[in-house]
Amino acid sequence: MIKVFLSIVTKELLDFLRSWGLVVLVLYSFTLDVYIAGGGMQIEPRNVSVGYVDYTGGGISQKILSHLHEPEFLTPKMFLSQRELSKAIFNKEIMVGIIFDQEFEKNYRNKKEATIDVLLDATAASQSFTTLSYLQNIVLNFSKLNIPIDIDIHKLFNPNSDEHSFMALSELLSVITMLSILLPAIVFVREKEEGTWDIMLLMPINPKITILAKSFSQVIIIVAGVMITVGLVLFNGFNLPMNGSFLAFLLLTFFYAFTSAGIGLFIASVSKSMMQTAQLSMLIMMPLIFLSGAWTPVYAMHPILEKLSLLSPLRYYIEGCESIFFRGTDFVDLWHYFAGVLILGSILYWYGFRKIGKLF
Amino acid sequence: MANLNVNSVTVIYKGNRIGIKDASFKAEEGEIVGFIGADGTGKSSLMHAISGIIKFKGEISFGKYVYHSPKEAEKVKKYIGFMPQGLGLILYDRLTVEEHLDFFANVRNIKMDKNFKTYKQKLLHMAGLSRFTEREAEHLSGGMRQKLSLICTLIHRPRLLLLDEPTTGVDPLSRLELWEILDNIRKEEGTIIIVSTAYMQEASKMDRLLLFDDNRIMASGTSKQLTDSVRNYVYKKTPCKDTDCLELHNVTYSLKPLNSEHKDPTLEDIFFINALKNRKKLTEISVSKRERRLEIPPIVMEAKGLTKKFGDFVADDKIDMELKRNEILGLFGANGAGKTTFIKMLLGLYPIDEGELTLLSQPIRSGRDRRKLKSKIGYVSQHFALYKNMSVRENLIYFASIHQIPASEALRRIERYGKELGFSDYLDAMPKDLPLGINQRFSIAAAIIHEPVVLFLDEPTSGIDVIARHQFWQLLKLLKEQWGISILITTHYMSEAEYCDRVVLLKEGKKIADDTVENFYKKHPEASNFEEIFLEYYREAN
Amino acid sequence: MNIGVIKAYILKEFKELIRTRMIFIVYAIPIIVIVLFGYGIKLDVTHSRVLIIDNDQSKLSRELIEKFKHSKYFNATELNISESKALKLIKQAKKDAVIIIPNSFEKRLIKNQKVNIGVFIDGSFPNRARTIENYIEGVIIDDLQSYAPKTSISTNVININPRSLFNQAMRDEDAIVPGLIGFVLLVAPAVLSALLIVKEKEEGTIFNFYASPISKEDFLIAKLTPPFILHSLNIFILFLIAVYLFNVPFRGSFTLYWFSSELYILISLAIGLLVSVVTRSQIVALVLTVVITVLPGFLYSGMIMPISSMSQESYIEAHMFPVMYYNHIIYDTFLIGEGLNSRKIILYLIILTIYASVLFILGRLFLKKELKK
Numbered sequence A: 001m002i003k004v005f006l007s008i009v010t011k012e013l014l015d016f017l018r019s020w021g022l023v024v025l026v027l028y029s030f031t032l033d034v035y036i037a038g039g040g041m042q043i044e045p046r047n048v049s050v051g052y053v054d055y056t057g058g059g060i061s062q063k064i065l066s067h068l069h070e071p072e073f074l075t076p077k078m079f080l081s082q083r084e085l086s087k088a089i090f091n092k093e094i095m096v097g098i099i100f101d102q103e104f105e106k107n108y109r110n111k112k113e114a115t116i117d118v119l120l121d122a123t124a125a126s127q128s129f130t131t132l133s134y135l136q137n138i139v140l141n142f143s144k145l146n147i148p149i150d151i152d153i154h155k156l157f158n159p160n161s162d163e164h165s166f167m168a169l170s171e172l173l174s175v176i177t178m179l180s181i182l183l184p185a186i187v188f189v190r191e192k193e194e195g196t197w198d199i200m201l202l203m204p205i206n207p208k209i210t211i212l213a214k215s216f217s218q219v220i221i222i223v224a225g226v227m228i229t230v231g232l233v234l235f236n237g238f239n240l241p242m243n244g245s246f247l248a249f250l251l252l253t254f255f256y257a258f259t260s261a262g263i264g265l266f267i268a269s270v271s272k273s274m275m276q277t278a279q280l281s282m283l284i285m286m287p288l289i290f291l292s293g294a295w296t297p298v299y300a301m302h303p304i305l306e307k308l309s310l311l312s313p314l315r316y317y318i319e320g321c322e323s324i325f326f327r328g329t330d331f332v333d334l335w336h337y338f339a340g341v342l343i344l345g346s347i348l349y350w351y352g353f354r355k356i357g358k359l360f
Numbered sequence B: 001m002a003n004l005n006v007n008s009v010t011v012i013y014k015g016n017r018i019g020i021k022d023a024s025f026k027a028e029e030g031e032i033v034g035f036i037g038a039d040g041t042g043k044s045s046l047m048h049a050i051s052g053i054i055k056f057k058g059e060i061s062f063g064k065y066v067y068h069s070p071k072e073a074e075k076v077k078k079y080i081g082f083m084p085q086g087l088g089l090i091l092y093d094r095l096t097v098e099e100h101l102d103f104f105a106n107v108r109n110i111k112m113d114k115n116f117k118t119y120k121q122k123l124l125h126m127a128g129l130s131r132f133t134e135r136e137a138e139h140l141s142g143g144m145r146q147k148l149s150l151i152c153t154l155i156h157r158p159r160l161l162l163l164d165e166p167t168t169g170v171d172p173l174s175r176l177e178l179w180e181i182l183d184n185i186r187k188e189e190g191t192i193i194i195v196s197t198a199y200m201q202e203a204s205k206m207d208r209l210l211l212f213d214d215n216r217i218m219a220s221g222t223s224k225q226l227t228d229s230v231r232n233y234v235y236k237k238t239p240c241k242d243t244d245c246l247e248l249h250n251v252t253y254s255l256k257p258l259n260s261e262h263k264d265p266t267l268e269d270i271f272f273i274n275a276l277k278n279r280k281k282l283t284e285i286s287v288s289k290r291e292r293r294l295e296i297p298p299i300v301m302e303a304k305g306l307t308k309k310f311g312d313f314v315a316d317d318k319i320d321m322e323l324k325r326n327e328i329l330g331l332f333g334a335n336g337a338g339k340t341t342f343i344k345m346l347l348g349l350y351p352i353d354e355g356e357l358t359l360l361s362q363p364i365r366s367g368r369d370r371r372k373l374k375s376k377i378g379y380v381s382q383h384f385a386l387y388k389n390m391s392v393r394e395n396l397i398y399f400a401s402i403h404q405i406p407a408s409e410a411l412r413r414i415e416r417y418g419k420e421l422g423f424s425d426y427l428d429a430m431p432k433d434l435p436l437g438i439n440q441r442f443s444i445a446a447a448i449i450h451e452p453v454v455l456f457l458d459e460p461t462s463g464i465d466v467i468a469r470h471q472f473w474q475l476l477k478l479l480k481e482q483w484g485i486s487i488l489i490t491t492h493y494m495s496e497a498e499y500c501d502r503v504v505l506l507k508e509g510k511k512i513a514d515d516t517v518e519n520f521y522k523k524h525p526e527a528s529n530f531e532e533i534f535l536e537y538y539r540e541a542n
Numbered sequence C: 001m002n003i004g005v006i007k008a009y010i011l012k013e014f015k016e017l018i019r020t021r022m023i024f025i026v027y028a029i030p031i032i033v034i035v036l037f038g039y040g041i042k043l044d045v046t047h048s049r050v051l052i053i054d055n056d057q058s059k060l061s062r063e064l065i066e067k068f069k070h071s072k073y074f075n076a077t078e079l080n081i082s083e084s085k086a087l088k089l090i091k092q093a094k095k096d097a098v099i100i101i102p103n104s105f106e107k108r109l110i111k112n113q114k115v116n117i118g119v120f121i122d123g124s125f126p127n128r129a130r131t132i133e134n135y136i137e138g139v140i141i142d143d144l145q146s147y148a149p150k151t152s153i154s155t156n157v158i159n160i161n162p163r164s165l166f167n168q169a170m171r172d173e174d175a176i177v178p179g180l181i182g183f184v185l186l187v188a189p190a191v192l193s194a195l196l197i198v199k200e201k202e203e204g205t206i207f208n209f210y211a212s213p214i215s216k217e218d219f220l221i222a223k224l225t226p227p228f229i230l231h232s233l234n235i236f237i238l239f240l241i242a243v244y245l246f247n248v249p250f251r252g253s254f255t256l257y258w259f260s261s262e263l264y265i266l267i268s269l270a271i272g273l274l275v276s277v278v279t280r281s282q283i284v285a286l287v288l289t290v291v292i293t294v295l296p297g298f299l300y301s302g303m304i305m306p307i308s309s310m311s312q313e314s315y316i317e318a319h320m321f322p323v324m325y326y327n328h329i330i331y332d333t334f335l336i337g338e339g340l341n342s343r344k345i346i347l348y349l350i351i352l353t354i355y356a357s358v359l360f361i362l363g364r365l366f367l368k369k370e371l372k373k
Helices: A002-018 A020-040 A060-066 A082-090 A103-109 A125-144 A163-194 A197-201 A207-238 A246-270 A274-290 A303-309 A313-327 A332-357 B043-050 B070-079 B097-107 B114-126 B142-154 B172-189 B200-205 B223-233 B267-277 B339-347 B367-376 B392-402 B407-421 B436-448 B466-483 B494-499 B517-523 B530-541 C003-019 C022-040 C059-070 C083-091 C105-110 C126-150 C172-203 C206-210 C216-245 C254-278 C282-299 C312-320 C322-336 C343-366
Strands: A050-054 A096-100 A114-121 A149-156 B004-012 B018-027 B032-037 B057-062 B065-067 B080-083 B160-163 B192-197 B208-213 B216-221 B234-236 B245-247 B251-254 B299-310 B313-324 B328-333 B354-359 B377-380 B454-458 B486-490 B502-507 B510-516 C048-054 C074-078 C097-101 C115-122 C158-165
Touching: A002 A020, A002 A163, A002 A207, A002 B392, A020 A163, A020 A207, A020 C282, A050 A060, A050 A082, A060 A103, A082 A096, A082 A114, A096 A125, A103 A114, A114 A125, A125 C126, A149 C126, A163 A197, A163 A207, A163 A246, A163 A274, A163 A313, A163 C126, A207 A246, A207 A332, A246 A274, A246 A313, A246 A332, A274 C022, A274 C282, A313 A332, A313 C083, B004 B043, B018 B043, B018 B216, B032 B043, B032 B200, B043 B057, B043 B160, B043 B192, B057 B070, B065 B070, B070 B080, B080 B142, B097 B114, B097 B142, B097 C003, B114 B142, B114 B172, B142 B160, B142 B172, B160 B172, B172 B192, B172 B200, B172 B530, B192 B200, B200 B267, B200 B494, B208 B223, B208 B267, B216 B223, B223 B234, B223 B267, B245 B267, B251 B267, B267 B466, B299 B339, B299 B486, B313 B339, B313 B354, B313 B486, B313 B510, B328 B339, B328 B466, B328 B494, B339 B354, B339 B377, B339 B454, B339 B486, B367 B377, B377 B436, B392 B407, B392 B436, B407 B436, B436 B454, B436 B466, B466 B486, B466 B494, B494 B517, B494 B530, B502 B517, B502 B530, B510 B517, B517 B530, C003 C022, C003 C216, C022 C172, C022 C216, C048 C059, C048 C083, C048 C126, C059 C074, C059 C097, C059 C105, C059 C126, C083 C097, C083 C115, C097 C126, C105 C115, C115 C126, C172 C206, C172 C216, C172 C254, C172 C282, C172 C322, C216 C254, C216 C343, C254 C282, C254 C322, C254 C343, C282 C312, C322 C343
Parallel strands: A050 A096, A114 C158, A149 C115, B032 B192, B032 B208, B080 B160, B160 B192, B328 B486, B328 B502, B377 B454, B454 B486, C048 C074, C048 C097
Antiparallel strands: A096 A114, B004 B018, B004 B057, B057 B065, B208 B216, B234 B251, B245 B251, B299 B313, B299 B354, B502 B510, C097 C115
16 A cells, blocks of 8 residues: 555656646745745835925934934935925825924924924825834934933844845745645646546545545645745745744644645545636635735734634644744744644645545 | 649648648639548648648649738638637537527628528538527537537638548547538538548548648549559458568458459558558557456446436436457447446446446445456546656556556566557657557556456547557457457447447437347348448437 | 627627636635735734733833823733743744833932833834834833923923824725725736637637638737726726725725726736737646736735835836836825826826737737647
C-alpha cells in the first residue's frame, strides 16, 4: 500500500513539474509576488506634501514647520492665501495645509491658547490620521518642553517598525492559502478535463489512498514553496526576524495546507472544468482572506464579521505565524492556534474528502 | 461559372513542419471532391488554406476571385461554408437548434423572409432535427451535432462547401442521412463540395477522390480509376514471403505477379500497396504468452436486464448480454444507442439502475465486489486518456506500479510490449507527439500491462488510418489467440464487424440483434457488406 | 458596421451568459468585494487592547487611567501584575500595549521632578504600532496639560484645530468605498471580456468568425457590447451600495460619475480584450488578467496610500495604470464635488479617453482572423 501511495505521489509531482504554466505560476507567487507586495506596499506616510499659510511673520511657526522633514514629509510649500492653499488641496497637489493666524505667535508668547488650523485631505484617510498624529506630537513636544515627563516607548519584536517584512509575510500567507486551495483542486479537475478520471477510478486501489496521496503530493509542493520564500525572500530580502521556532511554523503550515486542501477537494468535486475551479476558488478565497485579519485586526472588524472570522482557519494560521515570527511566542502558548487550525482543518478536510470520495 | 482552382498550395507551420506541400487540383460546379488519407497527411491544412483561415503559399481562385492569403480571401468568404473537424465544434453548447440556425443566418446577413423560413424548415427536415428545435446543443447526440453543424454551414447557401471529416464518429445511419443532404444540395444549388473522410465506403459517393499521403496529394481520380490502378496487385489470400509481398488476414498484395487468383480491389488496398511501393515497413505485431497463467471461467460477463436511466431518458433498456471466454464481441449501434453507457455500467463508472451483472462468476452488487476484479479488467476509453505530462514509459511504469507489479518485472514487460506492439521508438516520447495509431496501441499496452482476462474498448479506432486500424485488429486477434482474452468493443466502422466473433446491435437503448457474423450474412444473403445489414436492421426496427 | 451581425452576436452572448450562470459572477463578485472590503478594511486603529499597571494608585494616576478607559481608541484594563507577566501577555497576542505608571508618579509631578512612564507596544503590525504609540502619547500629554494649571508647571499651550476637508467625520467608509469602486470596475469587466474570445478559441467556435465575412471591428463590437451593458448596471448597483449601505456622501455630479465610469469600464474591457487576443486557453487568460489588474488596482487606487506620497518608481507606475485617474474623479464626485470646474479632472478624462482608444486600437491590431501557426 505504501508503495502505491508513493507512486501516486511521485506521479503527481512529476505531472506538476512538467506543467510549466503551473510551475511558473507557483514560482511567481512564492517569490516575485511576495517580493513585490513586501517592497511596494507602504502604509506609513512618506513624502506627504504640506502647504502652509503664515500670517505671523515667522518665528515659532517656522520652528514648528522645521520639524516636518523627510522622509515622512516633503519640504513645506508656502502659499500666500488660504484660498490658494485650499485650491491646491482640491487638486490633490497638497495633502495637508497648515494655517498660522495673526494671533498665533502673540497668544503663544502670552501663554494663552494658541491655535493652528490644519486642513486635511481626508479622502486619503489613512495618511490624514497619521499626519495629524505626527503634527500633534510635534506640537505637543513644543508644549511638553516644560512638563517633567518622559514617555519611554519600547516597540517589541519589530523595533524599527519595518513594514516590508510584515507585508511580505502577510502576502506569503495569502499565497499559501490561494495555492493550497487551487493546487489540490487542479489535480482532480485535470483528471476530469483530460478524461483520465475513468482510468483513475478503474485502478485496483482503495479510493481513500488515491485522494490522500494526491492531496499529500500538493502539500509537499506548498511546503517546498514556503521554504523557498522564507529562506530566499523573507530572510534574505526583507530581514524578517525569526523570534520563535521554525519547526512550529512548518508544522502549522503543514496542517494548514491540509485544511485548505479540504476546500480544494470540495471545489474539485463540484466543478467540471478548470474555469469553474478558478471561479469558485476566487469566490471562496476572497471572504476567507478578508476574514482572516490579514488586512485589519480582527477585533476592529464589524461585530458580525468578527464572529464569522472565528470560522476562518486562516485567522488562526495568520495570528499563529505572526506570533511565531515576530512575538517569538513559546510553543506551548501557540496551542490555541494549532487547535483552531486542526479542528477547522479536520472538519474541512473530512468534508472535502467525503465529497470527492462520493465520485469514486 | 464558379470553379475552384487550387494551384501548388503549400502550408508550413512553426518549426518548418509541413502541413501540405504543392497541392493542386480543380473542381467544377456541382462536383463532390473527396480528400482521403490518414490522420496528419495534410487534408485539414489544405481545407484551411482554401477556406482562407491560414496563411499559405501558392494561388487559389474561386470564380473570378483570386487569393494568396487570408486577407485576400476575405471577399470570397461569403460564398464559402466551412465546417472544421470535431463533433459539432462550431456549435454553442447552450444555444438551441433553432437559435443556432437563426444565429448563423444573422451572421451571414440573411433576410428572415418567407423564403428563408421554408429553407430552414427544409434543412431541419433533411437533418431530422425538426422535432428537436428547442433542444440545446449540449444535449444532442454526436450524430445530431454533426448534422446541425452541417445545416448551420449550409444556411447561407454557400457556393463552395468544405467539410473536414464530417462523418467521423458518426453512426452509419446518420452518415447516410448526411450524404443525402449533400447530394441534394449539390444538385439543387450547384455547390462545389469538398469532403474529407476516413470511411472508405463513402468514397464511392464522391465524383473525384484525392488521396493524401506524406503531406502531398498522392493520386487523384474517380473511385473506379483509383481501384483499377491497383487491380493487378491484389490477390486472394496466398502465402508469399517476398519483400514485395504483404499478407493480411484475407488478402495478399504483391508488386510482382503471383500465380494466384485476383481479388476485387478496394480503396483501402491502395494505401497498403502505396506503403509497399514506398518500401515502408509495416510494423510486425506480435504477442507472446501470458506471464501468469490464469483460470478463466467459460462465461466472462453475463448481464441480465441491465437498465440505465438519466432522468426520463432510458439510455439502456433491459439489456441481456453474454461475453464468453476467448471471444471478440462487437457492440454496434447509432450514436446515442447506449453503447458507451452500457460499457460504463459494466465497469461501474455508472451505477446500474436495474438488472443483474456477473463478472468472472462474481455477482456484482457493490463497489467492494468490483475492487477485487479491477486487476482482471482492462479498459480503453474513447479518447485514449493517458497522462499527457508523462512519457510513454513513465505512463506504463505508473500503471504497472498501481497494479503492484514489481519494478523489475514491469520494466521488462514494458520493453517487451514496446517491441511486440511496435512502439519501442516512442517509449520516451510524450503522448501528444505520437501518431494516433501508435497512441492507440500504447493505450492498449497500458490497459493490458496487468494481463487482464477481459478488455473493454470504447470506439478505439475512430479517426485512425487504414493501416493502423488493420494493425490494431491484428493485435486484438493475437491477444485473443495467445491469452484467451475476451474483448468487448464498440466501433462505427461496419467493416470491422468481420473481425468480430459475434455482434450485438443496439438501437435506442434496446438490443435488436445478437448473433455471429456468419449467421448475420446467412440471414441477409443479399448484403454485400455489414453496413447494409446494419442499415437493414435499423430500418426494420423503425 | 453591420448591425445585423452585431445584433446576432449580442443576442447569442446574452443567452450564453445567462444559461451558463456567468451572469451571477458578473454581479456577485463586485458586490461581495465592496461589502467585504468596505466593512473589512479599517484604517483607524480603535479598540487597541491596552493593559495599564498602576504602581502609584494615586488620584492623578487614576485620572490618567480613566482617560484611557474613556477613549474610543483603547480598550483599557487595569491589572496589577508584574512587568514580565504583562510582557508575556503581549507575546501571546492578548494585549497590544502595556503602560506602566511608576510609583510616586503623583508626588514627583507635584514636585516638578522627572517622571518616567514605561510603554511597551507590540510592534509586529508596524503601522498599527506607530499609531498606537502616537495615541498613547497624546492621551498622556493631554491629560497632564489639563492638569497643568493646578500645579506649578508652566506651559505654553498650542492647540491643533484640524478640519478635515471632504470627510469631516473621518469615516473609513468614505475613504475606502469610492476607491473600491475603482478597483472592482477595473477587475470584473476585464475578467469577463478576457474569457469571451479565448473561450471561442478553446472550444473551436472561433471558426465561425474565421470562416465568415464578419469584419474584425464588427466582431469586437459584438463581443464587447454584452459585458459593457452588464457592467454598466454595476455602476448603479455599486453607487447604491456606497450611498445607502455605507452612507458615503455624494456631493458631485451623477452624470460625471456615470460618464467617467462607463469610460473606465471600456478601458477595463479593452484590457481583457488584449489578454483574450494574445492567450490561447481560458485558464491562462484568467490568471493573467487577475495578475495585471488586481494588485495594481489595489495598490494604485489611492485607498491605501495617496499617489503623491509614493516612491519614485511606484509614482511612475501609478501613472501608467488607469485606476489612479479614475479614482481621482470618483473621489471628487463622492466627497468633493468640484466636477468639471477642476482642470485636473478634465485632463484626467482626456487621459482616460486616450487610454481607452489606444487599448482598443492595440486589441484590434492583435486580433487575427486566421489560425495561428
